[in-house]
Amino acid sequence: MAASTLTEVARLAGVSPATASRVLNGSARIPGKDIADRVRQAAESLGYIPNAQAQGLAKSSSGLIGLIVHDIADPYFSAIARGVQEAAREQRKMVLLASTEGAPASEKEAVAAFAARRADSIVIAGSRMSRPEDVEGNAELAAELDRYCRNGGQVAVVGHAVVGAATEEGYHVVQVPNEELAAQLASELAATREGEFVIIGGPEGLLTSDDRIRGFQQGLSAAGRPAAEVLRTSFNRSGGFDAGLAIAARIKAARPGGAAPSDDRPAPAAPPAAAPAPLCIFAVNDVMAIGAAAALRSQGLRIPRDATVAGFDDIETLRDFRPALSTVHLPLEEIGRQAARSAAGRDGDGAAPSPVTGKVTLRRSTETVA
Amino acid sequence: MAASTLTEVARLAGVSPATASRVLNGSARIPGKDIADRVRQAAESLGYIPNAQAQGLAKSSSGLIGLIVHDIADPYFSAIARGVQEAAREQRKMVLLASTEGAPASEKEAVAAFAARRADSIVIAGSRMSRPEDVEGNAELAAELDRYCRNGGQVAVVGHAVVGAATEEGYHVVQVPNEELAAQLASELAATREGEFVIIGGPEGLLTSDDRIRGFQQGLSAAGRPAAEVLRTSFNRSGGFDAGLAIAARIKAARPGGAAPSDDRPAPAAPPAAAPAPLCIFAVNDVMAIGAAAALRSQGLRIPRDATVAGFDDIETLRDFRPALSTVHLPLEEIGRQAARSAAGRDGDGAAPSPVTGKVTLRRSTETVA
DNA sequence: GCCTATTGGGAAAGCGCATTCCCACTGAGT
DNA sequence: ACTCAGTGGGAATGCGCTTTCCCAATAGGC
Numbered sequence: 001m002a003a004s005t006l007t008e009v010a011r012l013a014g015v016s017p018a019t020a021s022r023v024l025n026g027s028a029r030i031p032g033k034d035i036a037d038r039v040r041q042a043a044e045s046l047g048y049i050p051n052a053q054a055q056g057l058a059k060s061s062s063g064l065i066g067l068i069v070h071d072i073a074d075p076y077f078s079a080i081a082r083g084v085q086e087a088a089r090e091q092r093k094m095v096l097l098a099s100t101e102g103a104p105a106s107e108k109e110a111v112a113a114f115a116a117r118r119a120d121s122i123v124i125a126g127s128r129m130s131r132p133e134d135v136e137g138n139a140e141l142a143a144e145l146d147r148y149c150r151n152g153g154q155v156a157v158v159g160h161a162v163v164g165a166a167t168e169e170g171y172h173v174v175q176v177p178n179e180e181l182a183a184q185l186a187s188e189l190a191a192t193r194e195g196e197f198v199i200i201g202g203p204e205g206l207l208t209s210d211d212r213i214r215g216f217q218q219g220l221s222a223a224g225r226p227a228a229e230v231l232r233t234s235f236n237r238s239g240g241f242d243a244g245l246a247i248a249a250r251i252k253a254a255r256p257g258g259a260a261p262s263d264d265r266p267a268p269a270a271p272p273a274a275a276p277a278p279l280c281i282f283a284v285n286d287v288m289a290i291g292a293a294a295a296l297r298s299q300g301l302r303i304p305r306d307a308t309v310a311g312f313d314d315i316e317t318l319r320d321f322r323p324a325l326s327t328v329h330l331p332l333e334e335i336g337r338q339a340a341r342s343a344a345g346r347d348g349d350g351a352a353p354s355p356v357t358g359k360v361t362l363r364r365s366t367e368t369v370a
Numbered sequence: 371m372a373a374s375t376l377t378e379v380a381r382l383a384g385v386s387p388a389t390a391s392r393v394l395n396g397s398a399r400i401p402g403k404d405i406a407d408r409v410r411q412a413a414e415s416l417g418y419i420p421n422a423q424a425q426g427l428a429k430s431s432s433g434l435i436g437l438i439v440h441d442i443a444d445p446y447f448s449a450i451a452r453g454v455q456e457a458a459r460e461q462r463k464m465v466l467l468a469s470t471e472g473a474p475a476s477e478k479e480a481v482a483a484f485a486a487r488r489a490d491s492i493v494i495a496g497s498r499m500s501r502p503e504d505v506e507g508n509a510e511l512a513a514e515l516d517r518y519c520r521n522g523g524q525v526a527v528v529g530h531a532v533v534g535a536a537t538e539e540g541y542h543v544v545q546v547p548n549e550e551l552a553a554q555l556a557s558e559l560a561a562t563r564e565g566e567f568v569i570i571g572g573p574e575g576l577l578t579s580d581d582r583i584r585g586f587q588q589g590l591s592a593a594g595r596p597a598a599e600v601l602r603t604s605f606n607r608s609g610g611f612d613a614g615l616a617i618a619a620r621i622k623a624a625r626p627g628g629a630a631p632s633d634d635r636p637a638p639a640a641p642p643a644a645a646p647a648p649l650c651i652f653a654v655n656d657v658m659a660i661g662a663a664a665a666l667r668s669q670g671l672r673i674p675r676d677a678t679v680a681g682f683d684d685i686e687t688l689r690d691f692r693p694a695l696s697t698v699h700l701p702l703e704e705i706g707r708q709a710a711r712s713a714a715g716r717d718g719d720g721a722a723p724s725p726v727t728g729k730v731t732l733r734r735s736t737e738t739v740a
Numbered sequence: 741g742c743c744t745a746t747t748g749g750g751a752a753a754g755c756g757c758a759t760t761c762c763c764a765c766t767g768a769g770t
Numbered sequence: 771a772c773t774c775a776g777t778g779g780g781a782a783t784g785c786g787c788t789t790t791c792c793c794a795a796t797a798g799g800c
Contacts, residue, residue, distance in 0.1 A: 003485070003521045005756055016780045021758060032778070047517055052486040053426040054756035057785050062423060067467075073452035073703070075445065075687055082443035085469050094483055097437075097465045099455045113464060115373070116422040147417055151373045237690075287687075294690040317445055317657075317687045320607075320664040333443070375786055386750045391788060402748070424786035427755050 004046040013042035025050060056118060063093045065340060066114035066122040070102040074236075075315045076285065076332065080125045080158065083336025091344050093120065102126050104137025111144045114153075121154040121343035125336070128160065131205035145171075156343035158335055160207055172342040174335055174356060178208060178312075179215035181328045181358045185282070185310060186219025188360050189326075193308070193368055195277035197228035200243040200292055201284050202235035209235060212284045212312055228282070240288030244281075244295025251279060251307060252299065279307045280366065286311035286318050286327055293325075293365070308366040324363035331356060374416040383412035395420060426488060433463045435710060436484035436492040440472040444606075445685045446655065446702065450495045450528065453706025461714050463490065472496050474507025481514045484523075491524040491713035495706070498530065501575035515541075526713035528705055530577055542712040544705055544726060548578060548682075549585035551698045551728045555652070555680060556589025558730050559696075563678070563738055565647035567598035570613040570662055571654050572605035579605060582654045582682055598652070610658030614651075614665025621649060621677060622669065649677045650736065656681035656688050656697055663695075663735070678736040694733035701726065 010020035015035060023036040024043055030036065042048075056062040067084050069077035081097070088095045096119060098110035107126070114122050122145075128138065142162055145155055149170030155162075156172040186197075199216060202209030217227050231246065233239035283289035289311030293303055303309055303323050311318075314329035335356055380390035385405060391397065393406040394413055400406065412418075426432040437454050439447035451467070458465045466489060468480035477496070484492050492515075498508065512532055515525055519540030525532075526542040556567075569586060572579030587597050601616065603609035653659035659681030663673055673679055673693050681688075684699035705726055 006758095007756075017757080018759080018780060018782095019778090022779090025758080035779085049482055049486050049517075051427070051488065051756050052483075053423045053432060053488055054785090055758075056423040057421070057427055057787090058756080058758040060785070064466075071452065072442070072455055073445075073448045073686070075443075075448070078443045078445070078448040078451075081448075081467075082441065082469065085442055085467060089469075094487070095467045096434075097451075097455060097467050099452065099459075112419055113422075116419050117464070118421065118423055147419075290690045297692070315687075316443070317685075320660045320691070322667070322692050376788095377786075387787080388751080388789080389749060391786095392749090395788085397788085405749085421786050424755090425788075427757090428786080428788040430755070 004048050009043045009048045013039040062118040064096050064119040065093050066096045066119040068098050068110050068124045070126040072099050075317050079332035080336035083333035084123050084340040087337045087340030104141050108141045108144045115148045123339045124157045127208035129205050154343040156339040158339050174339045176356050178211035182212040182215030183219035185328050185360045186216040187223050190223035190225050195279050197280045199228045199230045199282045201230050201232055209284045216282055237287045237291040240283050240291025241295045244292030248296050248299035248301055281309045283311050286313045286315040303365055304367050305369045310366050323365045326362045326366040329359040329361045374418050379413045379418045383409040432488040434466050434489040435463050436466045436489040438468050438480050438494045440496040442469050445687050449702035450706035453703035454493050454710040457707045457710030474511050478511045478514045485518045493709045494527045497578035499575045524713040526709040528709050544709045546726050548581035552582040552585030553589035555698050555730045556586040557593050560593035560595050565649050567650045569598045569600045569652050571600050579654045586652055607657045607661040610653050610661025611665045614662030618666050618669035618671055651679045653681050656683045656685040673735055674737050675739045680736050693735045696732045696736040699729040699731045
């Protein structure tokens with residue numbers, strides 16, 4: 001038994017398919033009440049479900065909104081996804097998901113697939129790369145997006161504009177003030193502490209990461225501090241962990257007693273020597289910060305005593321981490337919602353959607369210990 | 371400029387649409403090489419992207435796989451989603467996402483929406499409720515699913531079979547041995563520790579939660595321990611936190627010195643009285659366990675000294691939590707992958723898909739302190 | 741060298757729906 | 771009473787593609 005069609009409903013109700021269509025799906029012309037009831041009843045009894053594909057084909061619009069993320073299991077993206085999902089519900093649309101691991105090639109593919117499905121809008125949440133080897137991929141992605149937009153699609157990008165977009169028609173950008181916030185974080189940290197700074201960043205060219213690094217350096221400089229060294233690593237927990245290990249080794253080497261690996265448990269009585277102010281580590285996202293913290297701890301170092309750590313994003317799942325992580329709060333869900341809304345053409349029915357605002361949130365992990 | 375169509379490509383290549391279709395999309399009949407090349411080139415130069423809606427309409431199959439979760443931002447679900455997404459990529463399909471907050475009504479709606487889009491298969495990841503007030507909603511959901519299956523759809527459910535499914539055709543279940551694993555966790559815990567047990571569970575009727583509770587009790591009983599008290603609360607971090615507060619109050623009340631709320635920092639020297647073995651708290655999922663732990667800590671209690679805590683799921687993002695959380699590892703991503711695969715009709719091209727196996731993982735949070 | 745397989749391409753019929761036209765009918769206006 | 775708008779419903783067309791069916795052309799068998 002195949003799904004029943006509009007025609008069947010119409011026949012059962014004794015009307016024409018045209019009429020049935022008019023009553024069952026919003027139309028300008030609503031048939032008479034009695035007829036409408038008959039049709040609705042027929043539909044009900046047949047368990048009629050309109051074929052969205054056919055509908056879409058007929059009115060060329062699909063009620064789909066495409067979402068591109070690097071990895072849906074990453075809490076940063078899943079938070080955004082939730083916002084998008086919510087906005088989709090408001091718009092009575094469904095979200096189509098694509099995880100791309102950040103590879104421009106598969107992002108291009110995803111855009112093409114969304115275009116093929118005639119998605120009404122596309123939200124791109126992943127940060128772009130701008131390394132030399134990516135320019136080709138980015139250009140292809142941009143071309144694909146341009147084509148999509150020329151055909152009437154709307155695309156919203158979280159973070160920064162698409163790299164090589166030719167048009168601006170159909171493009172929406174949800175600006176995230178990564179640079180400013182990172183600067184602010186740096187200046188607040190610099191205000192309360194003495195030690196040096198180190199930055200754990202993502203691979204060079206990853207825009208979000210670069211923005212945050214740049215901002216942080218600016219903040220330091222504004223506070224009269226020297227620029228921090230930047231450790232490049234992968235943009236995830238394990239990258240943070242690796243960098244954390246490297247840093248831990250340095251800290252221990254710099255200590256009076258020299259290196260004395262104590263593996264797992266709390267340090268065997270931290271050397272009470274008049275150590276210099278602890279190093280402050282800024283990881284460009286929370287997940288990396290957590291990785292770094294774990295690495296330090298695995299080397300017997302304590303936070304914030306032996307080193308302090310700050311992240312970025314304020315990932316919800318990580319809030320119960322101890323010591324509580326200093327970070328920059330970002331309204332991730334709201335960002336997703338806004339992106340999806342702006343791509344829907346009605347960002348609050350009016351002027352500019354209220355810009356995204358984050359908030360520096362200092363917690364235990366960067367406190368100075370007496 | 372609207373997107374170009376197959377017909378246009380065909381015209382440009384000087385062939386019929388039929389031929390163009392045959393070369394551009396997999397068909398049994400592949401036209402001659404020269405013609406094929408001409409068509410491909412025409413398609414390329416026009417930037418042709420097939421209209422998936424039309425394709426779907428014509429061959430009635432959409433290349434879509436629907437995924438239903440309670441909340442995509444919950445790490446449990448996002449991990450599963452990642453697995454589903456991966457499997458989808460293998461099958462060259464896209465995933466359609468629906469978050470339902472676990473409400474049967476909106477799950478039913480989601481299923482209908484998936485059916486409307488002619489999704490090839492549906493994966494339901496959320497646990498079912500079986501409270502009296504849910505039977506109606508569940509029945510409707512089941513009816514919707516049955517209809518979907520009768521029309522050729524395939525549905526895979528994570529955890530337990532759909533509550534009121536009439537048919538079995540088209541249904542696939544990825545069994546998760548919640549009960550057995552919880553029992554095993556209980557017995558391993560009981561083997562090494564003395565104290566009493568308390569369970570923090572989700573609302574009554576939530577199947578996953580109930581299974582885990584039941585299993586844990588069985589494990590205790592098998593170890594000759596009395597059944598644990600069960601605290602019902604909401605199935606998330608804040609539920610865990612609330613329950614944790616309640617438990618903390620009790621612990622402190624039971625202490626020699628009586629209640630002495632110390633708000634934030636480490637307990638002001640834990641009373642060195644010969645306290646009884648600490649209470650062991652089992653929260654039915656990791657997120658709740660973390661919430662409970664945070665609550666205890668906020669009351670100045672230390673884990674595992676003043677109470678021990680265990681969770682369930684082994685959420686990746688929570689692995690760096692300190693003290694490391696004892697839990698039951700579940701291959702969430704694999705579960706998602708398997709669900710999506712089994713619904714695709716080819717679960718490993720053969721016999722039963724290797725059953726899901728979890729693993730009790732005892733860590734610091736349940737260690738006995740000297 | 742004729743007849744039958746076989747191959748390669750085109751014509752056309754849908755897939756299920758929205759929508760534009762068109763027609764029959766009603767009620768109001770003078 | 772006759773016309774004119776206005777209304778409510780149906781017939782038909784098309785959205786872009788797949789696929790069956792058909793036809794021409796070629797190759798092979800005796």
